[in-house]
Amino acid sequence: MGANVVGIGYEGLDIEALVSRLRLRNVATVVDVRLNPISRKRGLSKTALRERLISEGISYEHLPALGNPRENREGFGELDGAGAREAREKFEELMEAPVAQAAIERVLELAEAGTVALLCFEQDETRCHRELVLTALRTRLVSV
Template sequence: MATIYTIGHSTRGADELIDLLREHGVTRLVDVRRFPTSRRHPHFSRDPLAAALEGVGIDYAHEGDLGGYRTPRQDSPNTAWRARGFQAYADHMETEGFRAALERLEEAAERAPTAIMCAEAVPWRCHRQLIADALVARGHRVIH
């Protein structure tokens, strides 16, 4: 089983993010934002980020099917979630799109040291935590 890191880009500079990835031996970054852009931090938009990572030997992949910003199902079985966004993401986790994307992430992590990235700095306030929980349940080690 793989060790998978999670990171939120937050207000960091690109160099700081890259330094953290390199410090932990990460050679593949999987962007789990549904929309891989940032107006406030344009260096974290898909193309500039991919170029910066490529320049230091880190592969970039966008996995939109693992992205957040979902809408809860009308018949949602996940009504215990107080945060509507987490309820919506829990619903999304039951879809074939999520399962297939999670399998692609697992396969990538078996081949190369991998981190998943979103914008939120704090993992427990981000859907990365739910992805991490799914990975741990499948036997992987996750480090935030």
């Protein structure tokens, strides 16, 4: 799976740089794992992003079930300590919900057709819920 599902954060990138990185990784599908796919950055909100990606031959899918609620984001800014542990534990609990498990299955389906990039804002994956989604995907693949 390592080659089939990757993570990417658009922090510090504009739409051109993001598309360039996706192309370099031969991404077939972008799965947006932002709970609310809106951005102050031009071209990076859901509709504009989807349209641009499609024009580049890259599919787009938004899976809000893999998003992190606003009230749980602060703890991801830390790598250790109580806040970091609590935020990650809460997100792991959210990942156990049937809707999140179905979204994980959908990502695995999409990965069968080509490389999937999980998209969120945070550049540093270790400070983003995206890391836990990738871990859940890898765990699922190992248990199959």
